[in-house]
Amino acid sequence: MRVEALIKRRRNNLIFFAVLLAATLVSIIITEFEVTKAFTSIPRAIGWAVKSFYPNANSLEKIPKILVKLRETVLLSIASTTVAAIFAAFLALFGSKTTQINSFLAAVSRGIASIFRNIPVAAWALILLLSFGQSSLTGYFALFFATWGFLTRAFMETIDEVGSEGVEALKAVGASYFHIIFQAVIPSSLPQMISWVLFMVETNIRSSTLVGILTGTGIGFIFNLYYKSFQYNAASLVVVFIIISVLVIEYISNYVRRVIL
């Protein structure tokens, strides 16, 4: 029995790799992707970056301008994430198996969360561009919707994972729905929920760079501007600032996590 299962698994693995290989080959052929050319051009790209994509003395003058845009982007990410977190908390309560009010509402909220989560931020930005045009409102809502979907899912899983035992106990003592939410669900899931929110703030600062390119706002806009006008030194400085801000946010959220968990 065991040996047969083992042989079967090995055969399945083999088939899997064969299919993977075939798929890779087919896609290379269809897209006319030239493998050798792709790899030989990597050194060229690095060479270009070393020669022109670095901050120089001239570009340092741009720092105040970059900082203003950076602040806009960071605040946008924080604002969209925190507001989305509040909405997500409500949707998650309806959708979680532990705290659902009835199965119909649960299915609806799971559906909403799933749709919002599976549309990428860039797609949201493009969709919203049609209604709000190139403004920070577009970026705000793009981040908001994607974050709402993601956090709803994360919160639902958190509640089901860490809250269900306490909830069962409080149901058994005759506690009401609101007692259970405030005395069991919130105390047990809040630390992990905050951790998810911090994770989303980090993620959104990264994505808001891309969203900014699309919507013409924030740090993404200024990067795009310098890049397209061949001011590579200034553009590279923008990248440096993005990296620094992401690292700082990461540091802060790791610190907060250590304290609350």
Next chain:
Amino acid sequence: MNVLEVKNLTKKYGTETLALSDLNFSVKEGEFVSVIGQSGAGKSTLLRCINRMIDATEGEVIFAGVNMCKLDKKALRKQRRKIGMIFQHYNLVNQLTVIENVLHGRLGYKSTLAGVVGSYTNEEKRQAFEIIDMLGLTEQVYKRCDQLSGGQKQRVGIARALIQNPKLLLCDEPIASLDPNASKVIMDHLRNISTKLGITCLVNLHQVDVALKYADRIIGINKGKIVYDGPPDLTAEQIHMIYGSQAGELIIDIGGRNES
């Protein structure tokens, strides 16, 4: 007087699994009853049908003269206050302190607002400290529950149930996650609660030896049916009836523990 009467209790999960099949028994006030059977026999389902954490498919559960199955949501909450429940995994809110978890046992008596903000009367707090003291947790009162040992957590679970002022305790494998020493402490406490406070206990146990040692009465369940209901002096054949093919191991197990 009978605290609990179970009549024709049947529970089906979906259309396939018959977890409980036509159970009938009643439990007298102050009795310490142990429900034994192998895992999957239906012990947890039985306990949860009594306080309606699970709705029975058919049959009646009459607790303190009230048919549990006919109650609406509000009346059910009120009735649950009189039934304490102890869980295998303790089911505490780990991020809160011992005293907060113990006071949760009073939530059934609270208005929405008072319960939400966790406001308890002085009398309730005094009672909580008294119970905590009785269970030997005084030093842990303000500790967060995730810092406690398994045995201490289970004592918090017992305290939370006792402060409800219950008539009946439902204990679902209370010692299954504990080492032998902690198990003994918990079982002694449960026995005391039944003898000294006169609270009826219905305790699911996996271990036959523990059940025989502590219970006034044994109910043996096999595949959702009661196959034994009587005093705790079972013959090897009766144990075999309850546990089926596993019985051999379990009898040797008992022998071993009695010697030591």
